[in-house]
Amino acid sequence: MLDEDGTFADDCIVYRTGPNAFMVVHGAGSGHEMLIRSAQGRQVAALFDDDLHDLSLQGPRAVDFLAEHVPGIRELPYFHHLQTRLFERPVMISRTGYTGERGYEIFCKAADAPAIWDGILEKGKDLGIIPCAFTALDWLRVESYLLFYPYDNSQMYPFADQKAGDTLWELGLDFTVSPGKQDFRGAGEHYRRQGQERFRIYGVLLDGHVAAQNGDTLWHDGRQVGVITCAMYSRLTERSMAIARVEPQIATQGLPLEVRGSLAAKAIAHSLPFDDPEKKKRTAKG
Numbered sequence: 001m002l003d004e005d006g007t008f009a010d011d012c013i014v015y016r017t018g019p020n021a022f023m024v025v026h027g028a029g030s031g032h033e034m035l036i037r038s039a040q041g042r043q044v045a046a047l048f049d050d051d052l053h054d055l056s057l058q059g060p061r062a063v064d065f066l067a068e069h070v071p072g073i074r075e076l077p078y079f080h081h082l083q084t085r086l087f088e089r090p091v092m093i094s095r096t097g098y099t100g101e102r103g104y105e106i107f108c109k110a111a112d113a114p115a116i117w118d119g120i121l122e123k124g125k126d127l128g129i130i131p132c133a134f135t136a137l138d139w140l141r142v143e144s145y146l147l148f149y150p151y152d153n154s155q156m157y158p159f160a161d162q163k164a165g166d167t168l169w170e171l172g173l174d175f176t177v178s179p180g181k182q183d184f185r186g187a188g189e190h191y192r193r194q195g196q197e198r199f200r201i202y203g204v205l206l207d208g209h210v211a212a213q214n215g216d217t218l219w220h221d222g223r224q225v226g227v228i229t230c231a232m233y234s235r236l237t238e239r240s241m242a243i244a245r246v247e248p249q250i251a252t253q254g255l256p257l258e259v260r261g262s263l264a265a266k267a268i269a270h271s272l273p274f275d276d277p278e279k280k281k282r283t284a285k286g
Contacts, residue, residue, distance in 0.1 A: 001031055006189025007165030008173065009034065011149060013096060015081055025054070029149045038185075053113040057120060058103030058140075060281070061127045065120070066093070066104060073104075078283045087119045098137060100144025100276060102284050139232040142241050145273035147171060147201065151214070152229040157245060159198065170197045172272075199226070200251040203270035206240035206259055209233060216261030218244055225250045228259070240265075241274050 001010040010029030017023050024035060032048065039046040057066070066073045070084050070093065081094035089112040097103035108116055120129060141148060150156050152171075154164045168174040168190065177190065206212060211233040218226035226246030233240045246269065250257075255269040276282075 001026070001029070001034055002168070002184065002186035002190060003030075003034075003165065004186050004189070005163070005165055006186035006191075006193055007167055008149070008153065008171060009165075011147075013079075013094075015092075015094065017083075017092075027149050034185075051110050053108055053110050055106040055108065055113065055117055055120070056097055056099075056103065057106060057129070058097045058099040058101050060102055060284075061129070062101075062103050065124050065127050065129060068123075074286055077285075087116055089116060091116070097282075098146055098148075099140040100146065100273065100279075100282060101140065102282050138230055139234070142230050142232045142243055143234065143273060143275035145172075145201075145203070145243070147173075147243070148230070152201065152243060152245070157215075157227055157229065166199075167193045167197070169194050170199055170201070172201050197248050199245045200248050201272070202226075202244055202246050202251040203272040203274060204228060204231075204242040204244045204257060204259070204267050205270040205274075206231075206242065206265045206267040208240055208265055209238065210263055210265070211240055212242050212259055212265070213262035216242075216259050216263070218246060218250075218267070219258040219260060220250060220255065225257070228261075237275075239274070241270075243272070 001012055003009040010026050010031035012024050012026035012031050015023040015025070024031070026032060035046050063074060069086055072082070073093065076082055076093070076095050078095050081092055083092050085091065086093070086106065089108060092107040094105045094107065096105050106116065121131065154166050158164050168176065181187070204218065212228050212231035214229055214231065216228045216231070217224050218228065226244050228242045228244045231240070231242035250269055252269055253271050257267045257269060259265045259267050
């Protein structure tokens with residue numbers, strides 16, 4: 001979702017739930033306010049549902065668990081959803097998530113959420129299903145190049161004397177605009193600002209076995225060239241990785257860098273995503 005300046009204001013998924021009915025699930029930005037404003041004067045009603053909860057079941061064994069309870073779940077394609085029941089409670093299950101893994105989001109009423117949560121944990125023990133903290137999401141999104149508003153954006157890391165806001169060209173999200181599409185908020189500014197990138201989102205691979213911290217700075221040839229926005233150390237691959245905002249010319253695979261701040265370490269610029277660049281995990285069939 002863009003604002004009038006053509007800069008990123010929120011992320012969302014739009015689910016078509018009927019011939020003229022849609023459910024919009026947005027992130028931490030101004031998506032709700034933008035939808036309400038867009039609906040004014042048009043033949044549409046925007047309703048806020050405060051009784052909707054989203055339980056995220058992620059990982060390669062998620063489908064094995066759900067297949068025991070939801071007929072047809074193995075055939076559900078990536079970024080599709082179905083209306084069904086889980087533990088005798090009505091749910092909508094979407095093959096989406098923010099982990100880079102094959103996963104599902106389970107939408108349910110607030111009153112049903114505790115029983116569904118407890119049921120998944122109890123019945124999923126043998127498959128290794130456990131509750132995860134928000135930190136786990138950060139670990140996975142670093143590997144999978146999944147940005148989080150506002151933590152990777154200029155709302156958190158502002159430019160001096162400039163209004164907060166990043167273009168899709170800078171964030172590497174320009175693929176979300178269909179080629180030739182013009183009729184959307186901020187379209188003119190979006191296209192005008194192509195080629196004027198002030199920074200690029202890029203990966204950083206650190207030497208050693210310690211994670212950097214958000215806000216650590218990146219240096220090349222004796223000057224600061226970027227900042228780390230999210231970092232993690234993977235015990236599975238034994239690599240220290242990070243997402244960073246860097247000057248455009250720094251976004252070059254293998255370019256030597258130094259990390260300063262919470263630690264001092266040598267590093268290299270690294271293309272994103274670190275894991276599963278062809279998205280085979282999340283799009284797997286069967």
